[in-house]
Amino acid sequence: MPLPFLTADRAFDDAAKDAALPFDDRDHWRRPYRPGPWRVAASAVLLLLASYVLVAAVIIAFAGALPGAGICVGVAVLVICAAIRLLRVGTWVSALGLRHVTFLRTRTVPWARVASVRTIQQPVRWLGLPRTVQGQALMLVRLDRPADERATLLTDRGADFLARRTAFDRAADTIEVWADEYRRTA
Structure with missing residues (x-):
């Protein structure tokens, strides 16, 4: 089974270094970076938990308690869906616009509504937790919102x-290039 989210960096590595947008099909939504090891590890732990819940469902089904087995299967399906959604979280780009996917919500902004996309130095959340540390953030400023x-x-x-500084720089630069190119054409 092909996993397209794992091939994002390979397209940049294989493409010519002077090509800013190395993709042929630009109407296809893509994340221009690989998911990080923390995100992949969290998803793997969730899938491991789901496998244990499915084994428990089989044991409960063999014991004859089918409603309990059904509940276990339902919980396992929810955990699997959460793991997959966690892998899809990130910023996606296409010729249609910029899509910001969070765990519970997806926002799509057409390029015509994007004022700027830039990297700034500011306090950022560490691993999405409430604690903030000094770092860099890629910010989106929209035309239809205050600056x-x-x-x-x-x-x-x-x-x-x-701990992947060069990957952040490459992803931020790539998203900025997409924004610069498609804001001009929108």
């Missing part, structure tokens, strides 16, 4: 880029 109301797309202390 002081910015959305944080990526941080260098998040689950995708903790």
Whole structure:
């Protein structure tokens, strides 16, 4: 089974270094970076938990308590869906716009509504927790919102880029290039 979220960096590595947007099909939504080890590890733990719950469901079903087995299967399906959603979290780009996917919500902004996308130095949340540390953030400023109301797309202390400084720089630069190119054409 192909896992397209794992091939994002390979497209940049294989493409020519001078090509800013190395993808042929730009209408396809893609995340221009790989999910980080913290995000993958959390998803793997959730999938491991789901496998234990499914084994428990089989044992309960063999014991003859089918309603309990059904509840266990339902819980396992919810945990599997949470693991998959956790892997999909991030910033996605296409020729249509910029899509910011969080665990519970997805926001899509067409390029025509994007005022700017830039990297700034500011206090950011460490691994999404309430604790803040000094770091870099990729910020989205929209045309239809006040300039002081910015959305944080990526941080260098998040689950995708903790201890991966060059990956954050490459992802931020790539998203900025997509924004610069498609804001001109929108």
